[in-house]
Amino acid sequence: MNKPPPGPAEAPTASRPAVHARDLTVVRGSRRVLDKLSFDVEPGTVTGLLGPSGSGKSTLIRAIVGTQAKVTGTLDVLGRPAGTPALRSRVGYVTQSPSVYDDLTARQNLDYYAAVLGIPRADRAAAVTQALTDVDLTSHADDLAGNLSGGQSSRVSLAVALLGTPELLVLDEPTVGLDPVLRRDLWNLFHRLAARGATLLISSHVMDEADRCERLLLIRDGTLLAADTPQALRETTGSETVEDAFLKLVESARDGATTHPQSHQAAHTPRGTS
Numbered sequence: 001m002n003k004p005p006p007g008p009a010e011a012p013t014a015s016r017p018a019v020h021a022r023d024l025t026v027v028r029g030s031r032r033v034l035d036k037l038s039f040d041v042e043p044g045t046v047t048g049l050l051g052p053s054g055s056g057k058s059t060l061i062r063a064i065v066g067t068q069a070k071v072t073g074t075l076d077v078l079g080r081p082a083g084t085p086a087l088r089s090r091v092g093y094v095t096q097s098p099s100v101y102d103d104l105t106a107r108q109n110l111d112y113y114a115a116v117l118g119i120p121r122a123d124r125a126a127a128v129t130q131a132l133t134d135v136d137l138t139s140h141a142d143d144l145a146g147n148l149s150g151g152q153s154s155r156v157s158l159a160v161a162l163l164g165t166p167e168l169l170v171l172d173e174p175t176v177g178l179d180p181v182l183r184r185d186l187w188n189l190f191h192r193l194a195a196r197g198a199t200l201l202i203s204s205h206v207m208d209e210a211d212r213c214e215r216l217l218l219i220r221d222g223t224l225l226a227a228d229t230p231q232a233l234r235e236t237t238g239s240e241t242v243e244d245a246f247l248k249l250v251e252s253a254r255d256g257a258t259t260h261p262q263s264h265q266a267a268h269t270p271r272g273t274s
């Protein structure tokens, strides 16, 4: 693809990947659980990190947010090495298990985290209300978190991550256990956040969420099978669904096919061109 060189008027941050990984490797115990991953996450996109249970999604997410030990290779986040303290307020992270205080209400939880994040007292109430609105929890704002359903407490955690208006939001299986309506609503929220300029990296082991993402990173056994758009993955593998594409990529990796699976990687393809 003949991409013209960046012109002098092009803002360097606009085209810089939100996440840039080269030969990213993580060893846990005696096992290499991520093996030489190379990919870029483009800014302003909703990128899905898809792979079966145990494939290394959470490990990769922890590496990106800077909480994983024994990471080697290159891993830059918003132009800085992953884990740099200056990134803390720029990266929102939601873990698989909701991290809220059961004896505080949803609003009190958010107010507390807003204070921890250093949001000025005068701005806190508005920031909390906005975050509660974003996750559609205003009607439960004054319920104790301990009395909320699993899906509702996950949304409180998500609201916490939204508080600082992070540039990059990394969400580990945020839709697990949610009913289809809530899942759809959350995906709509993710796209609204991306439209406001945020980059979202969202892990899931549910392949039917693939088509809700603009781009996908498919991983299995700690290796990257592909990085591309859902449509390109279906087309290049001749598959009807991303799940079938995934299976074909696994088979071709297993057969040691001459076409290396990572040739599907289109980390530098500008958005909307593939």
Ligand SMILES: Nc1ncnc2c1ncn2[C@@H]1O[C@H](COP(=O)(O)OP(=O)(O)OP(=O)(O)O)[C@@H](O)[C@H]1O
Binding pocket: 028, 029, 030, 031, 033, 051, 052, 053, 054, 055, 056, 057, 058, 059, 060, 205
């Ligand atoms: N302390 C450890 N020592 C060795 N291997 C580990 C350790 N912790 C995790 N692993 C292995 O690392 C691999 C990746 O785990 P990870 O939690 O990143 O996968 P995942 O894709 O997020 O899985 P899930 O979807 O089930 O959460 C797994 O095979 C797991 O068994």
